[in-house]
Amino acid sequence: MNSFEFFTPTKVIFGRGSIENIREEAKKLGKKGLxxxxxxxxxxxLAEKVITYLEKENVDFLVWSEIVPNPRDVDIEKGAAYxxxxxxxxxxxxxxxxxxxxxxxxxxxxxxxxKCENWxxxxxxxxxxxxxxxxxxxxxxxxxxxxxxxxNTKTLEKDCIWGPMVNVRVAILDSExxxxxxxxxxSSTGMDALTHAVEAYVCKAASPLTDAIAKKAIEMxxxxxxxxxxxxxxxALDEMMxxxxxxxxxFGNSDVACVHSISExxxxxxxxxxxxxxxxxLAPVSRFSVKGAPEKYAKVAECLGVDVQGKSTLEAANAxxxxxxxxxxxxxxxxxxxxxxxxxxxxxxxAETAANADETExxxxxxxxxxxxxxxxxxxxxxxx
Ligand SMILES: [Fe+2]
Numbered sequence: 001m002n003s004f005e006f007f008t009p010t011k012v013i014f015g016r017g018s019i020e021n022i023r024e025e026a027k028k029l030g031k032k033g034l035x036x037x038x039x040x041x042x043x044x045x046l047a048e049k050v051i052t053y054l055e056k057e058n059v060d061f062l063v064w065s066e067i068v069p070n071p072r073d074v075d076i077e078k079g080a081a082y083x084x085x086x087x088x089x090x091x092x093x094x095x096x097x098x099x100x101x102x103x104x105x106x107x108x109x110x111x112x113x114x115k116c117e118n119w120x121x122x123x124x125x126x127x128x129x130x131x132x133x134x135x136x137x138x139x140x141x142x143x144x145x146x147x148x149x150x151x152n153t154k155t156l157e158k159d160c161i162w163g164p165m166v167n168v169r170v171a172i173l174d175s176e177x178x179x180x181x182x183x184x185x186x187s188s189t190g191m192d193a194l195t196h197a198v199e200a201y202v203c204k205a206a207s208p209l210t211d212a213i214a215k216k217a218i219e220m221x222x223x224x225x226x227x228x229x230x231x232x233x234x235x236a237l238d239e240m241m242x243x244x245x246x247x248x249x250x251f252g253n254s255d256v257a258c259v260h261s262i263s264e265x266x267x268x269x270x271x272x273x274x275x276x277x278x279x280x281x282l283a284p285v286s287r288f289s290v291k292g293a294p295e296k297y298a299k300v301a302e303c304l305g306v307d308v309q310g311k312s313t314l315e316a317a318n319a320x321x322x323x324x325x326x327x328x329x330x331x332x333x334x335x336x337x338x339x340x341x342x343x344x345x346x347x348x349x350x351a352e353t354a355a356n357a358d359e360t361e362x363x364x365x366x367x368x369x370x371x372x373x374x375x376x377x378x379x380x381x382x383x384x385x
Contacts, residue, residue, distance in 0.1 A: 141248015
């Protein structure tokens with residue numbers, strides 16, 4: 001067995017209605033808080049829920065609602081400067097991965113100084129400012145991971161502020177936050193969670209601890225994603241909320257792999273939503289990778305409810321990948337060749353970025369730049385992988 005480390009410093013509070021815990025948890029972290037969220041959260045009333053609790057409790061706080069999808073370094077630096085000007089002690093992120101990642105990166109600059117670009121080497125010297133995360137999607141797992149993905153406006157690539165200093169104090173998982181989430185966002189973020197769990201499980205950095213969590217998360221997502229998207233039942237939303245955090249815990253202690261290498265390259269260059277890019281690439285990349293870990297992909301199939309009896313390992317594995325593609329199609333995730341922004345002239349650049357991504361080396365079969373180009377060409381021409 002490979003040697004491994006497992007690190008989960010975040011207190012997780014789970015349950016419908018558990019958002020009310022913000023009252024006590026906020027007061028433990030300092031005198032003045034900053035709610036980090038986006039305009040959509042302000043409009044739809046989810047940020048308001050948190051704000052109301054804080055007001056009732058007479059907590060001193062301000063709101064920063066300048067979050068945008070695929071957060072850029074310059075926006076993070078602006079947010080951190082504001083927090084420091086206002087003598088903020090701690091942060092409360094309300095939103096999806098963009099809000100949580102922005103809050104983590106802002107927290108890193110608040111305690112370590114400098115700009116985002118100074119901290120891409122896992123070199124933070126101080127723990128980030130105390131942070132409570134309240135996810136309002138069920139996808140990124142950012143509430144328990146030790147990284148913040150940053151859009152580098154100089155290179156148009158995604159960089160990452162990471163390491164044990166990027167540590168969320170409290171994650172409040174309240175599936176009531178998902179009650180009114182549009183099906184389209186629920187499905188794409190849910191597919192992101194599935195991608196995290198699958199990649200954490202099949203990749204070379206997996207350990208028995210992450211395997212156990214990842215398999216359970218795959219099973220929970222496989223059983224509940226449709227019901228959550230189509231009917232928003234509290235039971236299915238609970239399962240998706242928990243599974244998303246579990247998937248985050250798994251890949252945060254294992255790794256992701258080449259689905260993410262590609263989706264981050266696509267997100268950096270074309271600003272494609274992370275969950276959509278992952279959902280689109282999960283099955284194609286798995287087809288490329290399956291021979292590197294056939295038993296594991298066969299287990300994924302079982303977790304997704306495939307009857308594997310009488311099937312060879314590879315047949316079972318491929319049946320599981322078919323389920324992934326079916327889910328993406330049911331959720332109307334576009335295929336690569338249907339994306340208008342994609343230009344074959346960019347393939348070289350996208351492949352270069354994907355090949356250089358840290359997670360690429362942990363894919364069951366390490367993909368070279370040429371492999372990525374070949375994959376892009378086949379997908380662009382709508383050919384079989
Ligand atoms: Fe992801």
